Amino acid sequence: MAKRAVPEVNAGSMADIAFLLLIFFLVTTTIDTDAGLDRKLPPIVPPENPPVIRQKNIFTVVVNKNNQLLVEDKLMNLKDVRQAAIDFLDNGAGTGEDACSYCKGNRDPESSDNPDKAIISLQNDRETKYSTYIAVQNELVAAYNELRSRYTKEKFNIDYRELEAEAINPKTSASRLEEITPVLEEIKAKYPQKLSEAEPKSN
Amino acid sequence: MAKFTKKKSGELPPVSTASLPDIVFMLLFFFMTVTVMKDSDLMVANDLPFADEIQKLDKKDRVIYIYAGKPSQRYQETFGTASKIQLNDKFADVKEVGNYILAERAKKRQEIQNVLTTALKVDKETNMGLISDIKQELRKVNALKINYTTKSGEASKNLQ
Numbered sequence: 001m002a003k004r005a006v007p008e009v010n011a012g013s014m015a016d017i018a019f020l021l022l023i024f025f026l027v028t029t030t031i032d033t034d035a036g037l038d039r040k041l042p043p044i045v046p047p048e049n050p051p052v053i054r055q056k057n058i059f060t061v062v063v064n065k066n067n068q069l070l071v072e073d074k075l076m077n078l079k080d081v082r083q084a085a086i087d088f089l090d091n092g093a094g095t096g097e098d099a100c101s102y103c104k105g106n107r108d109p110e111s112s113d114n115p116d117k118a119i120i121s122l123q124n125d126r127e128t129k130y131s132t133y134i135a136v137q138n139e140l141v142a143a144y145n146e147l148r149s150r151y152t153k154e155k156f157n158i159d160y161r162e163l164e165a166e167a168i169n170p171k172t173s174a175s176r177l178e179e180i181t182p183v184l185e186e187i188k189a190k191y192p193q194k195l196s197e198a199e200p201k202s203n
Numbered sequence: 204m205a206k207f208t209k210k211k212s213g214e215l216p217p218v219s220t221a222s223l224p225d226i227v228f229m230l231l232f233f234f235m236t237v238t239v240m241k242d243s244d245l246m247v248a249n250d251l252p253f254a255d256e257i258q259k260l261d262k263k264d265r266v267i268y269i270y271a272g273k274p275s276q277r278y279q280e281t282f283g284t285a286s287k288i289q290l291n292d293k294f295a296d297v298k299e300v301g302n303y304i305l306a307e308r309a310k311k312r313q314e315i316q317n318v319l320t321t322a323l324k325v326d327k328e329t330n331m332g333l334i335s336d337i338k339q340e341l342r343k344v345n346a347l348k349i350n351y352t353t354k355s356g357e358a359s360k361n362l363q
Contacts, residue, residue: 011221035258126332
């Protein structure tokens with residue numbers, strides 16, 4: 001029996017085909033995943049009995065149409081906002097029921113009682129530039145994150161930002177997630193993010 | 204003479220390109236796995252502001268995008284230079300935002316309809332008035348989870 005050799009398929013153009021596909025994907029895709037500041041809007045229906053908030057527990061930040069910052073009725077630079085917010089949130093002037101055992105502020109009676117009561121109110125003008133607004137938002141979120149970080153460092157000796165990144169990461173195992181969720185919840189209860197965005201005043 | 208010709212077989216063999224397809228396929232798979240498809244053409248300027256306290260967005264199918272900014276160069280003749288909202292592939296009015304969100308939400312799977320995030324991709328030169336209007340519309344349709352999409356960088360870069 002004569003053995004007939006099967007002719008080989010020429011694979012020379014395979015590379016060309018693969019290149020074509022590669023270039024197609026290079027052109028139609030974007031490599032970066034989006035990231036940004038997560039915020040929660042207040043529901044449109046106001047709660048039935050709005051709680052009474054004392055003026056000293058509100059930290060007002062106003063951004064005007066010239067992108068200037070007015071923090072607690074004082075003109076301020078962007079770089080000082082973070083520290084001012086930390087001082088306010090961490091003040092802990094409350095006594096008795098409102099006392100804050102973990103606060104390290106200077107307990108100024110004119111400032112907030114405890115982080116749970118402290119509210120930051122951010123107001124903007126219709127002509128404020130978006131980038132300024134985001135910069136201020138970023139500083140305020142940074143203030144919260146810094147306090148949370150300090151708390152977790154002291155109590156659990158871990159970094160809050162790392163912990164949070166781990167919680168969002170889909171690759172984190174379920175057992176690890178079970179471990180860190182109560183920790184995160186505790187931190188969020190200690191320093192809740194109470195950042196209200198009022199509707200802008202039109203002039 | 205015959206002796207000399209025989210020696211000539213020692214020349215360099217051509218480099219084999221048989222593994223080239225494998226290499227290219229490897230690249231291809233790399234790009235296929237790390238990238239995401241572009242879904243809409245931008246019709247507005249979209250230079251995002253900077254922030255450093257940022258969180259990564261959820262999976263892509265749980266996000267609804269809203270773009271805003273000045274119309275790009277080629278649309279400026281017809282639409283002017285005032286900031287506009289872009290939904291999907293066309294310019295839209297503030298009033299259409301609510302319906303757009305509802306329509307997009309209806310398209311998603313039942314179990315993720317409650318966990319949707321609205322990503323606001325807004326150009327940094329935009330005035331807050333427009334964004335407040337969008338936020339107001341979002342509140343009306345109860346789309347309360349939002350994300351101001353930003354580039355990563357120091358916040359002070361925004362002021363330059």
